Amino acid sequence: MSHPWFADRIAVLATMHRKEQVIGPILETALGLTLEVPGGLDTDQFGTFTRDRHRPNNQKITARLKAERALELTGGDLAIASEGSFGPHPSLPFLACNLELVVLIDRANNLEIYGQELSTETNYSQASISSLAEALAFAQKVGFPEHGLVVMPTASTSAAAEIVKGIVSEAELVKVVNAGLERSQRPQTSPSLHLETDMRALCNPTRMKVIAQAAANLVAAIQKPCPSCGAPGFEPTERQPGLPCALCRAPTLLTRALWSQCQRCGFRQEMLFPDGRETADPAQCPYCNP
Numbered sequence: 211m212s213h214p215w216f217a218d219r220i221a222v223l224a225t226m227h228r229k230e231q232v233i234g235p236i237l238e239t240a241l242g243l244t245l246e247v248p249g250g251l252d253t254d255q256f257g258t259f260t261r262d263r264h265r266p267n268n269q270k271i272t273a274r275l276k277a278e279r280a281l282e283l284t285g286g287d288l289a290i291a292s293e294g295s296f297g298p299h300p301s302l303p304f305l306a307c308n309l310e311l312v313v314l315i316d317r318a319n320n321l322e323i324y325g326q327e328l329s330t331e332t333n334y335s336q337a338s339i340s341s342l343a344e345a346l347a348f349a350q351k352v353g354f355p356e357h358g359l360v361v362m363p364t365a366s367t368s369a370a371a372e373i374v375k376g377i378v379s380e381a382e383l384v385k386v387v388n389a390g391l392e393r394s395q396r397p398q399t400s401p402s403l404h405l406e407t408d409m410r411a412l413c414n415p416t417r418m419k420v421i422a423q424a425a426a427n428l429v430a431a432i433q434k435p436c437p438s439c440g441a442p443g444f445e446p447t448e449r450q451p452g453l454p455c456a457l458c459r460a461p462t463l464l465t466r467a468l469w470s471q472c473q474r475c476g477f478r479q480e481m482l483f484p485d486g487r488e489t490a491d492p493a494q495c496p497y498c499n500p
């Protein structure tokens with residue numbers, strides 16, 4: 211398969227964590243483009259999960275900045291970048307989740323199209339440990355050694371030299387943990403170290419799968435043409451609340467409609483009742499259930 215707007219074009223992918231392994235086949239097969247990874251791009255400048263480099267902006271803007279940097283570096287007109295985040299699930303706060311964004315920026319046609327995936331499939335986890343046995347128990351719980359680990363003195367360590375990332379063998383974990391525990395030993399206090407899962411894509415196959423799904427969702431978004439001019443990426447970008455209460459018809463905060471707008475011709479279209487229901491439960495109504 212290919213796509214008339216992208217076939218036979220070269221897209222640069224801003225990554226140094228092997229994301230091309232999952233994003234490449236999906237985009238190349240569906241769109242007919244060729245994906246290239248430019249050398250000399252330091253994506254860590256846009257923030258690291260280990261917090262030694264802070265993310266300059268929110269997730270969406272950071273994804274865009276990475277893609278723009280790849281375009282600058284290569285002089286190309288088509289770029290892909292991805293950015294992930296981890297934290298409590300927005301509606302189930304006791305569950306950890308992973309939100310992945312993949313963006314396509316097409317300078318030749320002035321398009322910026324996003325695919326995203328929110329998943330509770332993640333090993334995102336941290337622990338403070340005071341013995342090698344505790345470290346090994348944590349490692350087993352989070353899918354080590356297929357998934358990498360990070361060892362650092364404390365959760366707030368920011369000195370890059372003190373953060374050991376990408377630990378993927380038990381021999382190395384034992385060595386790093388033993389040395390770290392010894393260094394942390396002070397009179398009157400017990401030794402301790404901070405361990406966390408390495409969330410970089412190359413060390414985390416579970417995250418790679420979520421990135422693959424976000425890339426597939428990007429393809430789905432690209433394959434939706436504007437009904438007026440045919441430009442790709444005709445996706446809802448605006449949510450309109452106001453779903454009427456089933457009892458009193460008053461508008462509630464629930465979604466009444468989604469609006470899509472074409473980035474090229476500005477054509478707008480409303481999709482009514484995207485959640486498949488035309489009224490809200492009175493329990494959600496500010497009048498019936500104040």
Ligand SMILES: [Zn+2]
Pocket residue numbers: 436437438439440441472473474475476477
């Ligand atoms: Zn259009």
Ligand SMILES: [Zn+2]
Pocket residue numbers: 455456457458459460492495496497498499
């Ligand atoms: Zn009501």
